[in-house]
Amino acid sequence: MIIRENESREEYVMSVAKAMMSAARTAPKGCGVDNLEIAALGLSRLSRLARKMREIGERDSKAFFLRDADNVENSQAVVLIGTRRAVRGLNCGLCGYPTCREKRDSAPAVPCVFDVTDLGIAVGSAVAIAADCRVDNRILYSAGVAAKELGFLDDCAIIYAVPLSVNGKNIYFDRFAKCGAK
Known part of the structure; x- marks a missing residue:
């Protein structure tokens, strides 16, 4: 039997995406409360996400959404990690309310600082798996916004997206020239 890398790439990237989702789920959570939603998008969903990103980029005059849409479209998968809105009952005051x-009561749309922290830790755990597996990736706020508008994750206040790519060159590396940044 011969297994050619280019014929098994999509399957491999999706297996890494699954491991990333497990890493995000098992990452430490404040007070042991898990408010995360996690999903992976395969090739069939990437063009829809990229189209929405371009729509937002044009609508809101954000060139980096257009650049990031190209990255998403040229990826093999995208992992979405989001957090729902909840409170821990700690009365810590870190959100600005005592x-x-x-x-x-005053700002129900504002996520609890612990949920935002948990989201960051989960994303870090997930991208560490991708790095360990030598799968190129980038954490994208832009693709998370588009995923939220598309309703890909239920009731999430914030979503980050992590596109994944296996190519001869990291497609997420030469990004700044594409959005006018210097």
Whole structure:
């Protein structure tokens, strides 16, 4: 039997995406409360995500959404990691409100600082798996915004997207010239 890399690439990238989702799920959570939603998009969903990113880029005059859409479209998969809105009841004041009740009543759309921290730790755990498996990746706020508008994850306040690519050259490396940055 001969297994050619280019014939098994998509399958391999999806297996890494699955491992990334497990790493995100098992990452430490504040007070042991898990408010994450996690999913992986295969090749069949990437063009829809890229189209939405271009739409947002044009609508909001954000060139980096257009650049990032090209990256998503040229990837083999995208992992989405988002957090729902909730409070821990710790009354820590880190969100700017003295109590969780005041935050919930005054700013229900603002995520709890612990959920945002948990999201960051989960994303870090996931991209560490991709790096360990030698799969190129980039954390994209832009693709997360598009995924949120498309309703890919239920009831998430914030979503980050991690596109994955296996190519001869990292497609996420030469990015700044494409959005006018110097």
